[in-house]
Amino acid sequence: MSRLNDLHGGADSTGLDAALAAMAAVVGAANVLADGATRERYARSTAARPVHPLALVRPANADEVAQLVKIAAGAGVAVYPISTGKNWGYGDACAVGAGQVILDLSRMNRIIHVDPELAYAVIEPGVTQRQLSDHLLQRGYPLWADCTGAGPDTSYIGNIMERGFGHSPYGNRLQHVAGMQVVLASGELLETGFGHYRQARAAHLFPYGVGPFLDGLFTQSNMGIVTRLGIWLMPQAECVNHFLCSVPAHADIADVVDALRPLRLDGTLRSILHIGNDMRVFSGSGAFPRAAVPQGARLPEALRQQMRAKGGVGAWTVSGALYGSHAQVAAARAAVRRALRGTKGRTRFVSERSLRAGAFAARLLGNTEAGKRLRTRVALGESLFAMNRGVPDGRFLSGAYWRRRGGVPVTFPVQANPAQDNCGLLWVSPVLPLRGADMLAVHELARASFDKYGFDLFATFSMINERALGGVLTVAYDKDDPDEAARARACHDEVFATMFEAGYIPYRVGNHAMGRLDPQGDSYWRTVGAIKAALDPAGILAPGRYQPDVAPGLI
Amino acid sequence: MSRLNDLHGGADSTGLDAALAAMAAVVGAANVLADGATRERYARSTAARPVHPLALVRPANADEVAQLVKIAAGAGVAVYPISTGKNWGYGDACAVGAGQVILDLSRMNRIIHVDPELAYAVIEPGVTQRQLSDHLLQRGYPLWADCTGAGPDTSYIGNIMERGFGHSPYGNRLQHVAGMQVVLASGELLETGFGHYRQARAAHLFPYGVGPFLDGLFTQSNMGIVTRLGIWLMPQAECVNHFLCSVPAHADIADVVDALRPLRLDGTLRSILHIGNDMRVFSGSGAFPRAAVPQGARLPEALRQQMRAKGGVGAWTVSGALYGSHAQVAAARAAVRRALRGTKGRTRFVSERSLRAGAFAARLLGNTEAGKRLRTRVALGESLFAMNRGVPDGRFLSGAYWRRRGGVPVTFPVQANPAQDNCGLLWVSPVLPLRGADMLAVHELARASFDKYGFDLFATFSMINERALGGVLTVAYDKDDPDEAARARACHDEVFATMFEAGYIPYRVGNHAMGRLDPQGDSYWRTVGAIKAALDPAGILAPGRYQPDVAPGLI
Secondary structure, eight states: OOOOOSOOOSSOHHHHHHHHHHHHHHHOGGGEEOSHHHHHHHHOOSSSSOOOOSEEEOOSSHHHHHHHHHHHHHHTOOEEEESSSOOTTTTTTOOSSSSOEEEEGGGOOOEEEEETTTTEEEEOTTOBHHHHHHHHHHHTOSEEOOOOTTOTTSBHHHHHHTTOBOSSTTOBGGGGEEEEEEEOTTSOEEEOTTTTSTTOSOTTTOTTOSSSOOGGGGSSSSSOEEEEEEEEOEEOOSEEEEEEEEESSGGGHHHHHHHHHHHHHTTSOOSOOEEEEHHHHHTTSOOOOTTTOOSSSSOOHHHHHHHHHHHTOOSEEEEEEEEEOHHHHHHHHHHHHHHHTTSSOEEEEEOHHHHHHHHHHHHHHTTSHHHHHHHHHHHHHHHHHHHHTTOOOGGGGGGGGTTSTTSSOTTTTTTOOTTTTTOEEEEEOBEEESOHHHHHHHHHHHHHHHHHHTOOOEEEEEOOSSSEEEEEEEEEEOTTOHHHHHHHHHHHHHHHHHHHHHTOOBSSOOGGGGGGSOTTOOHHHHHHHHHHHHHOTTOOBSTTTTOTTTHHHHO | OOOOOTTOOSSOHHHHHHHHHHHHHHHOGGGEEOSHHHHHHHHOOSSSSOOOOSEEEOOSSHHHHHHHHHHHHHHTOOEEEESSSOOTTTTTTOOSSSSOEEEEGGGOOOEEEEETTTTEEEEOTTOBHHHHHHHHHHHTOSEEOOOOTTOTTSBHHHHHHTTOBOSSTTOBGGGGEEEEEEEOTTSOEEEOTTTTSTTOSOTTTOTTOSSSOOGGGGSSSSSOEEEEEEEEOEEOOSEEEEEEEEESSGGGHHHHHHHHHHHHHTTSOOSOOEEEEHHHHHTTSOOOOTTTOOSSBSOOHHHHHHHHHHHTOOSEEEEEEEEEOHHHHHHHHHHHHHHHTTSSOEEEEEOHHHHHHHHHHHHHHTTSHHHHHHHHHHHHHHHHHHHHTTOOOGGGGGGGGTTSTTSSOTTTTTTOOTTTTTOEEEEEOBEEESOHHHHHHHHHHHHHHHHHHTBOOEEEEEOOSSSEEEEEEEEEEOTTOHHHHHHHHHHHHHHHHHHHHTTOOBSSOOGGGGGGSOTTOOHHHHHHHHHHHHHOTTOOBSTTTTOTTTHHHHO
16 A cells, blocks of 8 residues: 555545555455555546545445444545446546545445346445346346446446436336445444344335335435445336437427327336437447547537438437337337327337348348448447347447547447546536426527537437436537636536526536535525434545535535 | 313423413414313324323414424424324324324315426325315316325325325325425425425426435424425326236135236336235125124124125235226236236226126116125225226225224215224234235234234235235224223234234334334434434424334333
């Protein structure tokens, strides 16, 4: 373990060294890293500014986490837990402020239990999308896990703690969790739900337990370190259809949203639909055309229209999946067709059969333009199908690489890591009523800022539940260009402020925005502060994380 | 306001009088009641022992609640909020201990807003099932609210706070709540979700908000007084079918449960299925036959079999509804038929058309035995259909009157009130894995105690989510028979203990069982205690409620 520099806050250098030595006695010296290269690596972020940790400590189990927390409390050192540290665009593996010891939980990657009959797994924070997917496939369990597009190496628990959402009927991930194990700042081990009764038989089957339901308290917070949870899995469906609805002209998306809302409300559309603009589609199959556009970060309008025409891409594309028996999927397909009839959307359904036929036709067409176009479509369809069926795919991360010099690296998508790959990426994620008019309003508000700062707006709106859209507005920028990076940050901040003021509050924020969550000093945040003070009086756990009174002093 | 007797705890009589006078200044003297008759009325419970409040105070809005809480804190008087006080069988309108001032929120019965497009309402604690149902019908909103069988006059918020469940696809009620307004012990008004941002547009559309998700903390707890919330409503379905599956022999229910589980897991069965035993059916259409059975509280086995045969009642009846378009319901019906083919269950589907045909046939059959039987069936079908469509029905409360002398009163079911009607009723509500074997095991464990104490076991098992059954084991007893009442309490306590030890933990408990929730002194309850101490240091709000360290001293 190397000597530390002076970045740390609370403890003095000697106290910190002693604490790290004590931590090494718990986890083994090989799992305490404080060398410059490691600290650099964990400082990297898709945000412009690196945030250096004091050190990295890698526990193997919840008992070790508890011991580490006690040591940290004794030494007055803040610890910041990460699962696998792949919170792309929201802070990645970085703490909210420098001078914290990162607890990297990625070694805690056991799939403790899978129950094929009742369709759930019990997992640790290091378990990744790929790992769980492989595990289910290899053991032949007839179950699928929900997937996000954030890539195969992202942690389920990490994503759930941030209340992320995926694509399947289980995409509202927090609603498919039962029974958490949490290490508190006291070092005590808490089990939520029924799990604190050792004899409980429904610990991972019924989230609420009896008494106050605490799970929500540990999401988007710094109240404890979740070291295990039960995650519900989806039984494999007899039939899956994917549907894609392309909307040629921008404003026409509003009618499509309003036409689909009743189907989301009545349960016909049980999965989370995603509505992406043309930029989301373009960035899925290539990077910014620097050769054609040497100046500026934007596609000239003529080129954008040309790319739309060439790729057969609409201003908007709606993407979603239907699950069920063949009869149920047929009924849902008919309902979707009927709902969209009066709109300008062009709908097509992709089944496994049509995908196979497409692949066959693409081979016949060979290297013609038509063949290439069809191959691109088939590849996208295959990735979507894989994701619907619980097999994660890194290609949906390609948007992060849009402005990166050199585009996606050769290691992509197998080892996609936008933070380590020097991608510039910032997100604003407003929640809005599930209504076409609100979607257009949010888009218009955002576009003004993106125009002003010279960026193309990447926009996705997801039907995160039956009544709300979750917008993800992406600023993709060139991190090697300091001026562009500064404009990106300014653009993010302005969009964030505009959305906030207009009442489109984010469902999740990046580290750099934690301090902006309580502009009015309201009773919600005071209550959160009172609970935090009760559970972690010394403020040892992840100071500043969803803690707007503390964050500004750290950033 | 009359003078108080000496039942109260903390404040002395003068202090209490002063506090009540201050409260009267807030809510008006007419809304502070401390007379003997009122205190008697609110002391009544389906449990054997009455629990007398000090007084009853009826605020009109959240601001008044906040002022009352501050007065109570100043005087050291505990306040106990009830919505409409119809928590049948779990404590009714009673506080956990005597000597508390009941805050009766039933005057706060405004339906503040209904959004027909995004399908939700914002309601206060006094809003009842009947009131919301009538409101939606009268205004012609194409929406249904979830219903429970607890009767038309029960409060939505009261039930949600206890994490009750209903019958429809929205039966997991807490999952269909977004945005709470809570009065804290400090008198501060808290808004959860996005609501604390005044400008938020999705306050009732997306429950989580940003930052720690607190809603769960205020359910089954005494952390605050919920004075308003957003409740999601179900769009009216084009088609509803009810299905009933009768299982003649007891043990054969296990196969039926296991056959239906995959349909619940895969989303074919989106509503909450209820599985009731024969006693549940008998008690739906009459009281205990005292004339035929003058001694004891049980049906002789021969009579029970005779009643089954006469009514065409199985040992178990599964009851559930299918919602959707005609094509979707047809597909679901086919899936249910297919799943149950190999079991001993006799399944029939009831549609609105078949119900009308049945009513017509019953009229033709007139007063014959067959006509009467058909009429009974049609009446049950109509009540089930009404409930599926959000119209509450008091008849499902009739089980509470089973052992009552005189059976159901003439006011039943219009003004069903088991506590005021002197019904004896205690419930044990274990949660178990959604598996036939677990259901039989729980039934067997319970039956041993019911046999021992001389009661017939009323059992319902509801598929409260896709992986768990919520059991409701009812002890219905004659409150006018002290010996029977004592046996009922002993039976309840033994069943509670047996279930608990066997790992079938209750999802909800009655006031008399609050003290039994933490036999091991575990970290969950310590954490709950720490949060309670932070939010309500003086312990003003509902002491003992889901507070196992405090409850025993009160009971």
